[in-house]
Amino acid sequence: MSADAVIEARGLGLTFETNDGPVHALSxxxxxxxxxxxxxxxGPSGCGKTTLLRVIADLERPTAGSITVNGVTPEEARLARAYGYVFQSAALYPWRTIARNVALPLEIMGFSKAEQAERVARTMExxxxxxxxxxxxxxxxxxxxxRASIARALAFDADLLLMDEPFGALDEIVRDHLxxxxxxxxxxxxxxxxxxTHSIPEAVYLSTRIVVMSPRPGRVTDVIESSLPRERPLDIRETPEFLDIAHRVREGLRAGHSYED
Amino acid sequence: MTRLQRFLALMASLLAAIALALPVGTVGGVDASLRDVPVLILFAVFALVSLLRFCRSVDPWGDGLVMVIGAVGLLSALRTLEMAGAGYWCFVASDWLFAWLFVERLSALRPLHPAVRNAQSLIVPLIFGVWILILWELVTRGSNVPTVLLPPPSMIGERFMASLPILWVDFQQTFLKAVLIGYALGSGSALVVAIAIDRSPFLQRGLLPVGNLVSALPMIGVAPIMVMWFGFDWPSKAAVVVIMTFFPMLVNAIAGLGQSSVMERDLMRTYAAGYWQTLWKLRLPAAAPFIFNALKINSTLALIGAIVAEFFGTPIVGMGFRISTEVGRMNVDMVWAEIAVAALAGSAFFGIVALIERAVTFWHPSVRQ
Known part of the structure; x- marks a missing residue:
């Protein structure tokens, strides 16, 4: 176990009991x-990537193996407000203004009014x-x-940010920009x-490491370390290096499927 | 002008012309002459002059003026005429067509100024309401309908103005005490019970059927029992109102509390928000449209409940008491005056709740602009 690991999972498994028998979401x-x-x-839909993120966030409980977040259980991490979570849709409350939506976690966590105003202004910026x-x-x-929902997840300054296909519903141009x-x-x-994410270019463009997953049962098939520099202009996506990594991701996704179809 | 408007204008003027030729009514057992009804002659003249519209344009307000002259003429003629004749009814039809034409042309206007637009949206329903009263007055008095069957609105109005002190104490007793207190207690307790039921599956199985049962109880059985329990005065009426308003709020509030999406609730969970924080910041605001629906339904139910409950034993005050006793004394005008109070109070109550709803649920797709 590395000392500075934020998330550490070992032999993690999650099986949902349904009317059609058990579903192995993670294995x-x-x-x-x-x-x-x-x-x-x-990974393709049904590969457990969202479930894995929800296990990290303590929105689902694993049925096998162990997982720690910041060295403690996910529940303890959640109660310590260790992470900000961005959902597939913005899930802003329509009766609150944008500023008060961003202030929502701050209100719940009991920040002072002045501190709330200062943090809202900072994260909105x-x-x-x-x-x-x-x-x-x-x-x-x-x-x-x-973007407002990202500001809301950032407002209370958790060191860990969990994002579940946050740009999946947006068009390509807006997605590139974000x-x-x-x-x-x-x-x-x-x-x-x-x-x-389920977009290969998005994963390659953003990540230092790409975890490729495959379905039935949901599992990790490959982990690809990115050799791209941390500084990444948009046109890095035309470079051979980028295309090479994208190719490896695609290969990994195909491998996960090969003995299914 | 549209085809409908041309047709209305033609028919209105034609009817006024025909009316001049027919007997207008009787005075002292003999046919009255047109000189007894001067304003109606004026109306007929204006109606015929308005035919000029087919050569040159006439302002919609011109039709409004003809309509008003006609209404004044018809109402004042009733003072001299004992029995209205065929000519009189032709005048009524003619003036009614002028009113229709006026409203048609008024609604076709597209004023640019918002204040004028607001005034326009008020004046059309206002004319409609006033015309119902006018026709009611003309028909009941013109054909001498017995007042026990249907008194003319002027008689109800007179009785209303003459009985203001009685109406006020009745209003206080029934509306300000039984209705408002019962409404607040019934809706409020149902909301609390809904939250409890929502929180505990045990209560869901136990309390919901009880609420269902209570709502199915017949009011005429419950009201006398409430009188036994809480006495003759307003508390027993408030109790009936509580029973009537409880169930609509319970069902709506439970449905409303389930309105927040899984994602919205997960969001609260990621903040490690407590039950009450989630309730207060997410689930109650999300339930507000449902809660207001129940509050609107209850605003009218409460009034009906309180008035009917007073039929089963009450001190000698209250709107329901007054209605039941005055019917027995054949004072139908007083019954109608109480009905007018109930209608005004009920509409105002509903309107205020609807206004508050608009302010609170401004964010809901059905409200926001």
Missing amino acids: EVNLTVGKGDFVSFI LVNLTGVEKRFPWQLSGGMQQ NGQLLELWARTNKTIAFV
């Missing part, structure tokens, strides 16, 4: 995420949303809503990010 998952890593989980504080979620575009902003934010805040 024998071994994983170490170090501090400051940007780890992407990629971090995601380039200054100026829409008084608007309501339904008055903003999907991309702005998702990917760039996310990298910038990661460089500035030095957070550890676990990122679920």
Whole structure:
């Protein structure tokens, strides 16, 4: 076990009991995420990538193996507010303004009014949303809503950010733009990010490490260390190095499927 | 002008012309002459002059003016006429067509200024309401409908103004005490019980069927029992209101508390938010549209419940008491005056709840602009 591991999973398994018999959502998952890593989980639907993220967040309980987050159980980590979670959709509360949505975790965690205002202003600036504080979620575009939800996850300054296909519902142009902003934010805040996606370019562009998963049972088939520099302009995606990594990810995804079809 | 408007204008003027030729009514047992009803002659003249619209444009408000003159003429003629004749009813039909035409043309206007637009959206229903009263008045008085069957609105209005002190104490007794207190207790306790049921599956199995049962109890059986339990005064009426308002709120609030999505609740879980924080910051706001639905349903149920409950034993005050005793004394105008109070109070109550709903659930897709 490495000393600075943020997430450490050993032989992790999760089986859902359904009416059609047991479903093995996760099986024998071994994983170490170090501090400051940007780890992407990629795989076809049903491969357990979202389930794995939910286990890390203590939204699901594993049925086998062990997992620690910041050296403690996921539940203890959740109660210690160790992570910020970004869902597939923004899930902003429509009766709150954008600023008050971002302040929601701060209210729950009992920050003072002055501290709340200061943190809301800071995180809104971090995601380039200054100026829409008084608007309501339904008055903003999907991309702005998702940025607000990222600001909300950042507001209380957890070192770990869990993101479940946060840009999956957005169009390609907005997604490229937000990917760039996310990298910038990661460089500035030095957070550890676990990122679920089903887009190969997105995974390669963002990550320092790519975890390739395959379904039935959900398991890790390959872990690819990225050789790209941390500084990544958008056109890095045209370089042979980038295409090479993308190729390896694609190979890994295909391997996971090969003895199924 | 549209085809409908041209047709209405033609028919209105034609009916006014025909009316001039028919007997307008009787005075002292003999046919009245048109000189007894001067304003109606004026109306007929204006109606015929308005035919000029087919050569040159006439402002919609011109039709409004003709309509008002007609209404004044018809109402004042009732003072001299003992029995209305065929000519009179032709005038009524003509004036009614003028009112229709006026409203048609008024709604077709597209004023740019928002204040004018607001006034327009108010004036059309207002004219409609006033015309119902006018026609009611003309028909009941013009054909001498017995007042026991249906008193004219003017008589109800007179009785209303003459009985203000009685109506006020009745209103206090029934509305300000039984209705409002019963409504607050019934809706409030149902909301609390809904939260308890939502929290505990045990209560869900136990309390929901009981709520269901209570709502199915017939009011005419419950009201006398409540009088036994809580006495003759308003508390027993408030108890009936509590029983009537409880179930709609219970069902709606339980449905509302289930409205927040799994993702929204997971979000609260990732913050390690407690039950009460989740309830207060997520589940109650998400339930607000349902809760207000119940509050609106209950605003009218409460009034009905309180009035009917007073039929089963009450001190000598209250709207339901007054209605039941005045019906027995054939004072139908007083019954109608109480009905008017109930209608006004009920509409105002509903309107206020709806306004608060708009302010609180401004974010809901059905409300937001």
